[in-house]
Amino acid sequence: MRKEEIEMELAKHTDTILSFPNRGPWGDSRYRGNCSGWIPAYFINKYHAKRVAEVFAGSGTTYDVCRDMGVRYVGIDLNPNPPRDGILSMDILDDAMELPDGFYDADMVFLHPPYPSIHNVRYAGNMWQDTDGTRILRDIQEMNFEDGMKAVNHAVLRAYNAMPAGSYEVCLVGEIRAKGEYRSMMQNLAIPGILHQTFIKLQHNTVSGRRTYSGSSDFALTGHEMIAVIKKPSGYELAFVMPKRYSMDIRDSQMATWKDVVMAAVRNLGGASNNEEIYAALEHHAKAAANVNWKAKIRQTLQKLAQSGLITHVGTGQWAAA
Numbered sequence: 607m608r609k610e611e612i613e614m615e616l617a618k619h620t621d622t623i624l625s626f627p628n629r630g631p632w633g634d635s636r637y638r639g640n641c642s643g644w645i646p647a648y649f650i651n652k653y654h655a656k657r658v659a660e661v662f663a664g665s666g667t668t669y670d671v672c673r674d675m676g677v678r679y680v681g682i683d684l685n686p687n688p689p690r691d692g693i694l695s696m697d698i699l700d701d702a703m704e705l706p707d708g709f710y711d712a713d714m715v716f717l718h719p720p721y722p723s724i725h726n727v728r729y730a731g732n733m734w735q736d737t738d739g740t741r742i743l744r745d746i747q748e749m750n751f752e753d754g755m756k757a758v759n760h761a762v763l764r765a766y767n768a769m770p771a772g773s774y775e776v777c778l779v780g781e782i783r784a785k786g787e788y789r790s791m792m793q794n795l796a797i798p799g800i801l802h803q804t805f806i807k808l809q810h811n812t813v814s815g816r817r818t819y820s821g822s823s824d825f826a827l828t829g830h831e832m833i834a835v836i837k838k839p840s841g842y843e844l845a846f847v848m849p850k851r852y853s854m855d856i857r858d859s860q861m862a863t864w865k866d867v868v869m870a871a872v873r874n875l876g877g878a879s880n881n882e883e884i885y886a887a888l889e890h891h892a893k894a895a896a897n898v899n900w901k902a903k904i905r906q907t908l909q910k911l912a913q914s915g916l917i918t919h920v921g922t923g924q925w926a927a928a
């Protein structure tokens with residue numbers, strides 16, 4: 607496609623909702639998880655990028671867009687036989703391998719990582735031949751969500767380390783609902799540098815979009831993906847936000863109030879419970895251990911909860927959730 611035609615189409619998009627019903631003549635629509643070429647094209651145009659680098663180059667969508675827009679390109683993918691000459695075979699998780707020089711003077715790096723844990727999509731041994739039989743172990747698509755996100759974040763940080771100050775890192779990530787669980791890649795994404803802006807990419811013609819969900823489900827059909835644009839402010843600083851999951855018993859939490867823990871105990875004991883049972887439920891936990899008057903505190907909290915109607919006083923020293 608001619609550069610002028612591309613720019614004319616892109617000029618119609620003025621806000622952070624990116625909707626391109628056609629994927630354009632770039633890359634390969636049969637390659638699973640391929641993205642519309644209009645997405646890299648939009649950001650190349652927006653940031654006036656002249657040198658683009660890409661991790662997870664896939665079927666060559668961004669390569670083809672750069673060719674048509676007259677932009678220099680280098681990409682990497684785990685595929686041992688990449689489909690374009692500007693794409694090198696490389697495992698982004700192998701730190702013994704350096705990124706190509708083109709990452710070090712890129713003004714934009716694009717990443718469209720696999721959506722780990724969607725197992726009906728396969729790269730190693732399916733979209734490309736796993737020639738030595740070991741790539742399947744390094745294929746992020748094959749990993750569970752937690753390991754896959756660690757790998758994706760490793761890729762985000764590696765690309766960021768290489769980028770020069772002032773450049774943009776554009777990450778297109780999916781919102782996954784698989785096997786009854788909803789997982790947001792965006793919410794688990796590492797953000798080095800400055801989160802410059804986020805965008806929503808509307809989904810068109812996806813397999814999940816053709817599915818019919820029962821109207822009674824409390825899930826809406828996923829109709830979008832997310833794009834995070836990160837900007838690198840300076841040369842040496844490596845600052846990043848990396849989401850981490852914390853899990854503990856609320857009775858041991860420093861920030862849970864007496865109202866929170868007593869209410870949790872009454873609810874969990876179920877039916878009617880007496881003071882002794884409520885003491886026992888809280889006794890061996892950090893909240894009680896930190897207060898010498900913990901029994902009095904529990905009784906006082908129970909009184910207040912009963913006054914506000916959240917629990918009911920069902921007999922002497924007997925309580926139930928309302």
Ligand SMILES: C[S@@+](CC[C@H](N)C(=O)[O-])C[C@H]1O[C@@H](n2cnc3c(N)ncnc32)[C@H](O)[C@@H]1O
Nearest residue numbers: 639640641662664665667684697698718745746
């Ligand atoms: C969602 S696809 C990218 C599709 C691409 N945007 C397109 O339009 O064709 C993700 C790519 O990540 C590659 N990949 C998976 N694990 C990798 C790894 N460890 N290192 C580098 N690439 C990897 C897969 O081979 C796949 O091509």
